Structure formats: C-alpha cells, structure tokens
Amino acid sequence: MVDLDLVRKSPELFEAACKAKNIKLDIRAFLKIDMERREKMAETQTMQAKRNAVSKKMPTIKDKTEKESIVKEMKLLGEKLKEHEAALGVLDAQWMAMQLRLPGLPLPNVPKGKDDSENVEIRTHGKIPTFDFDLKDHVALGESLDIIDIPRGVKIAGARSYFLKGDGARLEYALLMFTLDHLKKKGFTAFIPPLLVNYDAMVGTSYFPGGEEMAYAVGVRKSQSQPIESDDVYLIGTSEVSVTSYHGGETLDLQALPKRYCGISNCFRREAGTYGKDTHGLYRIHQFQKVEQVILCENDPAVSAKMHKEILQNAEEVLQALKLPYRVVDVCTGDMGQGQIYKNDIETWMPSRKCYGETHSCSTFHDFQSRRLNIKYTAKDGTKKFVHTLNNTCIASPRILIPVLEMYQNKDGSVTVPEVLRPYMGGQEKIKKPS
RNA sequence: GGAGAGGUGGCCGAGUGGUCGAUGGCGACAGUCUUGAAAACUGUUAAUCCCGCAAGGGGUUCGUGGGUUCGAAUCCCACCCUCUCCGCCA
Numbered sequence: 001m002v003d004l005d006l007v008r009k010s011p012e013l014f015e016a017a018c019k020a021k022n023i024k025l026d027i028r029a030f031l032k033i034d035m036e037r038r039e040k041m042a043e044t045q046t047m048q049a050k051r052n053a054v055s056k057k058m059p060t061i062k063d064k065t066e067k068e069s070i071v072k073e074m075k076l077l078g079e080k081l082k083e084h085e086a087a088l089g090v091l092d093a094q095w096m097a098m099q100l101r102l103p104g105l106p107l108p109n110v111p112k113g114k115d116d117s118e119n120v121e122i123r124t125h126g127k128i129p130t131f132d133f134d135l136k137d138h139v140a141l142g143e144s145l146d147i148i149d150i151p152r153g154v155k156i157a158g159a160r161s162y163f164l165k166g167d168g169a170r171l172e173y174a175l176l177m178f179t180l181d182h183l184k185k186k187g188f189t190a191f192i193p194p195l196l197v198n199y200d201a202m203v204g205t206s207y208f209p210g211g212e213e214m215a216y217a218v219g220v221r222k223s224q225s226q227p228i229e230s231d232d233v234y235l236i237g238t239s240e241v242s243v244t245s246y247h248g249g250e251t252l253d254l255q256a257l258p259k260r261y262c263g264i265s266n267c268f269r270r271e272a273g274t275y276g277k278d279t280h281g282l283y284r285i286h287q288f289q290k291v292e293q294v295i296l297c298e299n300d301p302a303v304s305a306k307m308h309k310e311i312l313q314n315a316e317e318v319l320q321a322l323k324l325p326y327r328v329v330d331v332c333t334g335d336m337g338q339g340q341i342y343k344n345d346i347e348t349w350m351p352s353r354k355c356y357g358e359t360h361s362c363s364t365f366h367d368f369q370s371r372r373l374n375i376k377y378t379a380k381d382g383t384k385k386f387v388h389t390l391n392n393t394c395i396a397s398p399r400i401l402i403p404v405l406e407m408y409q410n411k412d413g414s415v416t417v418p419e420v421l422r423p424y425m426g427g428q429e430k431i432k433k434p435s
Numbered sequence: 436g437g438a439g440a441g442g443u444g445g446c447c448g449a450g451u452g453g454u455c456g457a458u459g460g461c462g463a464c465a466g467u468c469u470u471g472a473a474a475a476c477u478g479u480u481a482a483u484c485c486c487g488c489a490a491g492g493g494g495u496u497c498g499u500g501g502g503u504u505c506g507a508a509u510c511c512c513a514c515c516c517u518c519u520c521c522g523c524c525a
Binding site for chain 1: 445453454484485486492493494495504505506
C-alpha cells in the first residue's frame with residue numbers, strides 16, 4: 001500500500017513505476033474511481049449525519065403526530081441511504097482491488113530494465129576455480145553418494161520433488177544451524193513461524209493479490225468424488241510472510257527498533273508458469289528450507305538503507321565462511337516485486353550451470369508492507385509512523401547445496417564438508433560413497 | 436468431532452433498543468502540593484476515513500459479515516476466534 005495523497009498529487013510517478021515494473025494498472029482510471037468513491041462517500045455521510053441527528057432528538061419528541069411524520073420521513077431516508085451504501089460498497093470493492101495493485105516507487109538508483117537479464121553486477125567476491133578433473137553436477141554427486149533421491153521424490157509428490165537422505169539431510173541442517181548461529185551473534189531473534197497463514201498475512205506482505213498462483217492453498221477433500229473445500233489458509237513461500245506479519249496491527253516503541261528477526265521454515269512454491277524452466281536438479285523445486293532475515297526499523301530512508309547493507313552483509317558473510325564465490329547484483333525495475341523499492345540479489349557460482357545462480361534476495365520496502373499490515377511506532381515527536389520493513393535470505397537449501405556439493409567435490413567422487421559446518425556434523429570431514 | 440461459556444477502549448470491567456464512543460477502576464500523560472520522590476488532589480487520555488489552508492465539522496468502529504428497526508454494543512442469522520470438559524491424536 002502506498003501513500004494515496006502522493007498518488008493523487010503525483011500520479012505520473014506511479015504511472016512510471018507501473019511501466020518500469022511491468023504492472024498493468026491504469027492510474028488515471030484508479031484516480032477516477034477514487035474521486036467517485038469520495039463523492040459518493042460525502043453524499044452518504046451527509047445522509048448518515050441527518051439520520052443520526054434525528055435519532056438523537058427522537059426520544060425527546062412527545063407529540064404523537066409529529067413522531068409519526070418523522071418516522072415516515074426517516075423510513076424514506078433509510079431506503080435512499082441503503083441504496084447509497086450499496087453503491088458505495090461497489091465502488092469500495094473496485095477501489096480496493098486497484099489500490100492493492102499500486103506499486104512501490106523504485107529508488108532513483110535502481111537500474112531500469114525489463115527482466116533479470118538487465119540486472120547490474122555491482123561486485124564479485126571469490127575466485128571462480130578450475131578443476132583438474134571432470135566435474136559432476138550436484139545431481140550426479142547426490143546420486144552416487146546416495147544423499148539426494150529425485151526419482152523417488154517425483155514418484156510420491158510429482159515433478160520438482162526430491163528426498164535428501166543421509167548426509168544430504170544432515171548437511172542441510174548443518175547449513176541452517178550454522179546460519180542461525182551466525183545471526184544469533186548479529187543480534188537476531190530466531191522464529192519458527194506458522195507455515196500456514198491466513199489470507200490477510202498474504203495480502204499484508206503483498207504476495208496477494210497477484211501471487212495467488214504461486215501459493216498452495218490448503219483445503220479438505222472429504223471424499224474422492226467431492227470437490228476440495230478451501231480452508232482459506234496458505235502455505236508460505238517464505239517465512240517473511242509470517243515473521244513480518246508478527247507485529248501486524250501493533251504500535252511499537254521507538255526504543256525497541258530496529259527489530260532484527262529471522263525465520264527458519266520450510267517454504268512452498270507452486271512454481272506456476274515455470275514449466276520447462278530449470279527442470280534439472282534442485283534449483284527450482286516446490287519445497288525448501290530457508291533462514292530469512294526480517295527487519296522492522298524506523299521510517300527513515302537513511303536508516304533502512306543502513307539495515308539493507310547490514311542484512312546483505314550478513315548473507316555475504318555466510319557465503320564467505322563457506323568459501324563460495326558469488327556476486328551481488330542491483331536488481332532492475334522489471335525484476336522487482338510490486339512493493340519492493342530496492343533489491344539486491346546475491347548469486348552464487350554454480351559450476352554445473354557455468355554461471356552465477358540466484359541464492360539470496362535482499363529487499364527494501366519502506367512503508368509499503370507496514371501500511372498494509374498496520375505496523376507503527378511512536379516517533380520522537382509523538383506522532384505515529386509506519387515502520388520500514390526489509391528482508392533477505394540468509395541461507396536457502398537445497399539450492400545452496402548445488403554450489404556446496406559441486407565446489408567441494410573431489411576427484412574420487414567424495415565431497416569435503418566445508419570447515420565451518422563440521423561442528424554441526426559431529427566433526428565429519430567428508431561425505432563418501434556408501435560402501 | 437461432541438457439550439458448555441465467552442469476545443466491549445492500552446488493560447480490567449459495567450452496560451440488554453434511544454441524548455452510549457460507551458459508567459467505573461487500573462495504567463499513561465500534564466498540573467497542584469513537595470528540597471526531590473511517593474501519596475493525595477485536578478485535568479487530559481481510542482483508532483480510522485471524508486470535507487477543510489487551518490480552526491473545525493462530519494462518518495465509521497463494542498470479534499467479523501448480514502438482517503430486523505425511524506434508531507442496534509444491546510434483538511435475529513451466519514461465520515471467525517478464545518476458554519473449560521469429553522473423545523481422538525503427534
């Protein structure tokens with residue numbers, strides 16, 4: 001949600017943002033509805049005021065004839081009012097539907113571009129290595145080490161499903177635990193959040209409306225022949241949804257900001273519209289685990305910019321500790337979400353893909369989410385302000401297993417366990433073929 | 436899943452058709468008193484939307500959505516949530 005005063009005063013800003021973000025929304029049409037709605041509102045409110053005034057006087061009227069005539073008049077007014085309220089309801093619904101699609105305004109330094117091909121690299125870290133033997137990709141490694149089983153995942157759950165097994169499962173948990181400990185040192189509070197959330201949480205974090213096809217809706221099918229009844233709850237695609245919504249509707253203390261939170265959760269994505277894309281291996285799957293950083297801070301672009309750097313760095317430090325080469329890109333307008341106003345992706349080198357692949361996504365929203373979620377704080381001057389929200393991946397697995405397994409593979413087919421993870425795997429140094 | 440109880444302002448709690456956005460208490464804030472603090476006393480104390488440069492005016496909100504009525508916190512219906520007991524269960 002955006003500041004509507006700004007839309008009314010400077011619609012051209014939002015038209016430009018729609019264009020830049022490939023959002024099909026007619027700002028002028030919205031403003032027309034907005035105007036009509038306010039006019040209808042004024043009419044309705046005048047009638048309501050009249051009704052209230054008469055109702056207030058009613059008990060003092062003793063004269064029976066006068067009373068009857070007023071009741072008659074009010075009955076008429078009531079009918080007209082009902083019509084007005086119904087018309088206002090229609091306008092409200094249209095207004096809300098459009099209002100929820102208004103884009104956050106990208107910061108001036110965001111590169112213009114149509115899609116991820118126009119993201120701009122801003123730095124790289126680590127050297128892309130060369131190997132003196134034929135590399136296996138993570139699928140081949142996972143199979144030969146018996147730590148990843150994709151065919152059986154597909155057998156029981158369909159395309160884009162998998163099992164992690166044995167040391168593969170342990171390696172994933174080592175990565176997650178290492179990351180949680182890293183964030184603990186940085187002052188973050190960990191959350192195991194609800195994985196199933198209601199519609200409001202999806203709207204509040206701006207996944208809905210628009211992202212319905214990406215989320216699994218949960219329902220019940222009472223028998224095979226009956227249709228599924230929706231429970232109107234949704235599996236989260238990221239713990240950002242639950243954790244950012246945690247303070248929904250609350251007014252926080254300024255002293256308590258910034259809130260440094262991280263959620264650890266399974267994440268579920270339908271990946272609708274990606275048929276045929278990234279079908280190989282563990283890159284794009286329906287279910288994964290993620291430690292996500294979430295920040296709530298004061299409504300000051302300088303402060304949220306600082307927090308953005310902080311959570312970006314936290315993620316980079318994890319990759320550095322794992323000794324994985326990566327690069328950071330400025331995400332261009334066309335590859336940004338509706339509410340995001342600045343976004344960096346971290347892409348980690350994936351030898352089998354012979355390119356960097358997105359492993360982290362760091363987003364600043366300013367007050368876009370907090371307006372929807374109604375999260376405020378009391379500022380120094382006593383006024384209530386909406387917090388700024390941000391989030392960034394800190395680790396997401398199994399996608400991160402692609403570079404970990406591929407980069408740490410040895411000529412004999414084994415995989416060395418990254419040093420920082422060994423304490424989380426009972427000191428184990430290598431993942432070897434089962435004998 | 437079965438039976439029952441309940442959802443009122445920051446919190447507790449009264450209100451069962453009309454000058455009720457709502458008595459009272461607690462908390463918070465300001466003031467008086469005090470060397471200072473406490474106590475006592477006095478006053479202030481919701482959110483949100485619309486109109487307005489502002490002063491101000493008005494609408495909405497008593498879990499949510501409908502309905503009855505000239506008028507609903509109060510009556511009716513549906514749904515949601517919380518609590519207690521029973522059943523099932525990790």
